[in-house]
Amino acid sequence: MSGAQPIDPRDYNAQPYAGGDPYADYRDTDLDFSAQVDLADRRLGAGVVAANDEFFAHRENLLRPEPAVFDPHAFGHKGKVMDGWETRRRRGVSADQPHPTADDHDWALVRLGLPGVVRGLVVDTAHFRGNHPLQVGVEATHLAGTPTTEELLGAEWTEIVPRTHVYGHAANGFTVEAGRRWTHLRLKQFPDGGVARLRVYGEPVPDPDWLTALGGFDVAALVNGGTVEDASDRFYSSPGNIISPGRSHKMDDGWENRRRRDDGHDWVRFRLTAQASVRALELDTSYYKGNAAGWVTVLGRDARSGAPDEWFEIVGRTRLEPDSAHRFVLDSPVTATHVRTDVFPDGGIARLNVFGSLTETGTADLRRRWDALGG
Ligand SMILES: NC(=O)NC(NC(N)=O)C(=O)[O-]
Incomplete structure (x- = not known):
């Protein structure tokens, strides 16, 4: 047989x-x-x-x-x-x-x-x-x-x-x-x-026509093609929640890591929709009261620049309040394809919004991807 x-x-x-x-x-x-x-x-x-x-x-x-x-x-x-x-x-x-x-x-x-x-x-x-x-x-x-x-x-x-x-x-x-x-x-x-x-x-794979028509939007949001590339911890809930739609409504709607027992810190690395000019951020610790992130630093990286691996500071280390939204208006726009939130020493983040608009390079990259993936 x-x-x-x-x-x-x-x-x-x-x-x-x-x-x-x-x-x-x-x-x-x-x-x-x-x-x-x-x-x-x-x-x-x-x-x-x-x-x-x-x-x-x-x-x-x-x-x-x-x-x-x-x-x-x-x-x-x-x-x-x-x-x-x-x-x-x-x-x-x-x-x-x-x-x-x-x-x-x-x-x-x-x-x-x-x-x-x-x-x-x-x-x-x-x-x-x-x-x-x-x-x-x-x-x-x-x-x-x-x-x-x-x-x-x-x-x-x-x-x-x-x-x-x-x-x-x-x-x-x-x-x-x-x-x-x-x-x-x-x-x-x-x-x-x-x-x-x-x-x-x-x-x-977001529709470039829609995002181009919007102009300014949350370039980290899942619905706009933002992604979590990696995170230090996925113990209690998914870091993907940080870029999910709408406000968080309970603790496990956000990203909660375990209690850190060493000298390190926790972090999440995001890939933005495409290369974008970032003007403002909102970082929300809603529903994290006894376990909110203590301090945060927000870093950026531009994989489409001459220094694709270099991280630069977008928001310096800042004390966070529990169960609160924090807004950061940047002094001048920064160009980035990636953002990283470092939280010290550990603790929860419910949401991160990264507001900006695609650069010409970002728009072209997004359209190339849309076309390459057919329809
Ligand atoms: N015990 C059942 O589930 N029977 C039948 N299904 C339902 N839901 O009652 C069936 O025929 O599959």
């Missing part, structure tokens, strides 16, 4: 729930996407636009930020209450053909919060045991503006995850090779079933 071994779908089954912690037998993924942004984060504006069926459980659950929950006693008028997107059981066309065909499937259309390059996906079937899909596949498209469901259904779709068997009650992780920018995904489940959560990891 040659070729691949035939796949036995029973290998992908999860055992029935046996009581106790429902996550005790959950199968996690080995793939690590923690350095990437979830482009399907509802807080960035993502949404599940439509689905062909959601009989047992609503499509919107797919993008809930928290892990899916399971209450073995919760039943509603339609059946078991499930925290995910769950369709009804598919049937064949007649008594002679009671089974669905090989290509029968259900679908959900997902709008990404930002256009971006997708590097990986997690199709999480948490708590779907015996009613998870046999296989899933994912397609992507790029459409300008705000397309209707009909326009999406008529769009040209590119397969980014080929049809693959998935485990029940598991985080099914996939790496994605297609290095293009997308605005929408189509999640397909064959032939039917339930998916608890969909996470879409990648890099935002």
Whole structure:
């Protein structure tokens, strides 16, 4: 015999729930996407636009930020209450053909919060045991503006995850090779079933036309293509929160590091949208009261200059107040592609905004990237 071994779908089954912690037998993924942004984060504006069926459980659950929950006693008028997107059981066309065909499937259309390059996906079937899909596949498209469901259904779709068997009650992780920018995904489940959560990891690619029209904006913001390149600590919460939309509403909405027990200091390094002329910054310690950063220094670097590795001071070491916003108007604009916040000795930062406008070089770089990643 040659070729691949035939796949036995029973290998992908999860055992029935046996009581106790429902996550005790959950199968996690080995793939690590923690350095990437979830482009399907509802807080960035993502949404599940439509689905062909959601009989047992609503499509919107797919993008809930928290892990899916399971209450073995919760039943509603339609059946078991499930925290995910769950369709009804598919049937064949007649008594002679009671089974669905090989290509029968259900679908959900997902709008990404930002256009971006997708590097990986997690199709999480948490708590779907015996009613998870046999296989899933994912397609992507790029459409300008705000397309209707009909326009999406008529769009040209590119397969980014080929049809693959998935485990029940598991985080099914996939790496994605297609290095293009997308605005929408189509999640397909064959032939039917339930998916608890969909996470879409990648890099935002902001629209240069929009940012050029805005002129001045927050050049560190995630929604404008700012990124966290690295951080000294990710113990309590993600440094990516610092450049997330809106104000922080609780401690874990910001970046909190652990208590430092040496002579060093904590830091976060950001890449701006592109080279920018920076005029003002706001640094907010909201919800950090007994654990706000003590002092901060803000540094800049211009990777497009003759001294691409040289860090220079934008804001000298400044005492920070707990639970407060701090504004810094620069004496004269500085040109930077990167910003670093050094906090002494440790402590939380809720948000950083870096206000400025793209330079000519920055605008050209951004447009080149947009064009290179196709549409
Ligand atoms: N026990 C179930 O979950 N059954 C059914 N699903 C729901 N949600 O009731 C099914 O057919 O998959």
